[in-house]
Amino acid sequence: MVKLTVNGQPAQFDVDPEMPLLWALRDVLGLMGTKFGCGIAQCGACTVMVDGMPRRSCVTPVGSLEDASITTIEGLAVGDRPHPVQQAWIDEQVPQCGYCQAGQIMSAVALLEENPEPSEEEIARAMTGNYCRCGTYPAIRAAILRASGQETGPPAANASERTIDRG
Known part of the structure; x- marks a missing residue:
């Protein structure tokens, strides 16, 4: 047991x-x-x-x-209120198929608990090893920046302008 x-x-x-x-x-x-x-x-x-x-x-x-x-x-959620990282994922419209998103979110939460204001380079390094077959890496980075309070623009404002960046 x-x-x-x-x-x-x-x-x-x-x-x-x-x-x-x-x-x-x-x-x-x-x-x-x-x-x-x-x-x-x-x-x-x-x-x-x-x-x-x-x-x-x-x-x-x-x-x-x-x-x-x-x-x-x-x-992660508290009652009906999503965790800030979950809310940022919603705001940035991160998921496509969504399969990898639970693991992505858990890794992002761990990063932000250790480093509340990571740079984009630190985000890329921390999220290495979390694969997304849909290629939503730019949206994932935007969501992590939003959850850290570093992204101040409207949610998903530039989603159509994002390019796939796997690093």
């Missing part, structure tokens, strides 16, 4: 301790926001926070997390 706190609530997992956290969250708790992408910690779709740090849940054995505090995409 592995005991954790998930999104502020106690949780117990009576599973093989080698089960990846991703599957414990999805299959045992029914938290479907965290996505399976690659299974080898390379794409970032499965990113969650473990004790405040971003972690790839697809390769993290649930048994290694006894008494840890896990935050998933479902745990």
